[in-house]
Amino acid sequence: MARRRSANKGYEKGDRVGELIRRILGDELAEIDDDRLSLLTISGVEVDNELSRAKVFWSSFDGDDDEIAEAFADHAGSLRTAVAKQTRLRHTPRLEFHPDPGIRDGARIEEILANVEYTAQDYEPNPEVGDA
16 A cells, blocks of 8 residues: 655655654654663654654663663663653653664674675686686
8 A cells, every 4th residue: 555645845744754753853852861871763664653662762882782682771761751741632642762783783784794705716817707
């Protein structure tokens, strides 16, 4: 089923709410005095069509995923309260925090590529293909 676009700049309401929540959480995390949440980025927020649940994706190259998940669990109530106060939503979505797999996958690919060894034959022209 195709997703319907709203008249507001071609974005769905869930996309707009997700971006708003991402900004609010970014600002709130800067104010929280918890070392487990330092050097952390909110990379995206996906809000379901009913606006009842928001998947918050985060990335960190410095921290332990389990410690960060625990910190989010500890601060989930205050973060949801901040979202409620700064939005005009009838019901504030329940926040679910997940590590962003794309960031780590990209870092892993870069690590693999950095360790690939090339030999001289990799650079020799192939006479069957022609000199490119």
